[in-house]
Amino acid sequence: MADFFTEARTRDELGLAVFLNAGDPPLPVLADCVAMLDESGVDCLELAVPFPDSPTDGPVVRRSADRALAEGVALAETLAFVEAVRPSLKRLRIALLADWSHSLRTSPPAAYARAVADSGADALLVHGLPPRARAAHHEALREAGLPEVTTCYPASPPATVAEAAAHATGYLYVVARYGRSGGGTSPGGHAGLAPFVGALRDLTASPIAVGFGVSTAEDLASVALSGADAAIVGSAGVSALERARETGADPVNAYRSFTAALGRPCTAVPRPRGGERDHPEP
Structure with missing residues (x-):
């Protein structure tokens, strides 16, 4: 099993994952x-x-993907990028997200x-994987x-929840609501997911x-109050990079400021450490 969010759990802090498209910003800036995310203690890059x-x-994410595609970035370029940056990382894990139809089907x-x-890459998440x-x-x-x-x-x-739980060897991504990324949350916020997160522990x-x-x-x-191990931040960070692009600001500094402002709250309850489980092995 991949070592995702372990350091955060040892401090009873919420883990943090961020989403970016390979190629937006362009790969040298990315x-x-x-490197900045690794130095600042972010746990995972999707x-x-x-x-x-x-x-x-x-x-927001669609525009980002279009900019990345215009840069000529596809699967081969993304894998080469991961291979180039991975050896220097001390903490940051990389979970690759690929669309089955566009990138993997053939x-x-x-x-x-x-x-x-x-x-x-430390794990793979496939979007649109057909049954x-x-x-x-x-x-x-x-x-x-590969986790x-x-x-x-x-x-x-x-049955869908059980299948997702059975095959999650990196982490299990709970998509908080239906719809498109970048929208608001449901009434009660993410803390209202606590019963569902608790059931997933079993x-x-x-x-x-x-x-x-x-x-x-x-x-x-x-999210911390829901009992989850980590939060995933996507559109808001992509938007911060987009604003930096539009204003001519330094994208790395803009993204550093954005992630720093998120903070790292303590989790609602202590999490398992070092391979411990919340429940006995079946």
């Missing part, structure tokens, strides 16, 4: 952003292989799993020793991360 017209992304699962693992491809995908990642990030919604059918020993609608220090505090 490398400086990655690095997306850019793809167009995502049905789950709002306009490649056998064993081939793309091995390529992602060889790049040094017919899931068994081969899960097996390929197991064979490659998997899976997703579910609080309103997902029980299904997986992997970390649980909550995303969608997480953009401020107050949102992180609400």
Whole structure:
């Protein structure tokens, strides 16, 4: 199992993951952003292989993906980027996000799993994985020793939740609400996910991360109250980089200021450490 959010758990702090598209900002600048995230103690970078017209992304992330695609960044360029930056990282983990239809469909699962693992990425999250491809995908990642990030919604059918929990060897991404990224949260905020997060503890020993609608220090505090291990921040950070681009500000400094303002709240209850579990092995 990948070592996601462990350092945060040892301090009973909420872990922090951030989302960026590979190629926005351009890869040389992105490398400086990655180094800054590592130095500043961010736990995980969800690095997306850019793809167009995502049905789950709002306009901010869509514009970012379009800029990255215009830079000529695809799967090969993203994997080469990960391979280049990974050796220098002391703490930051990289979870690669790839769209199955746009980036993976034409490649056998064993081939793309091995390529992602060889790049040094710490896990793979696949967007839009069709049911017919899931068994081969899960097996390929197991064979490659590549941890998997899976997703579910609080309103997902029980069988979907159970499947996501069963295959989450990196972390389990709880998408807080239906809709597109960049919108607000439901009434009650992310703290209202506590019963669902608690139920997931009986299904997986992997970390649980909550995303969608997480953009401020107050949102992180609400995620902490849900009992999750980490928060995932996407559109708000991408927007900060977009503003820096428009105003001519330094993107690395702009993103540093954004992530610093998020803070790191304490978790509502202590989390398992060093491989401990909240429940006995089945």
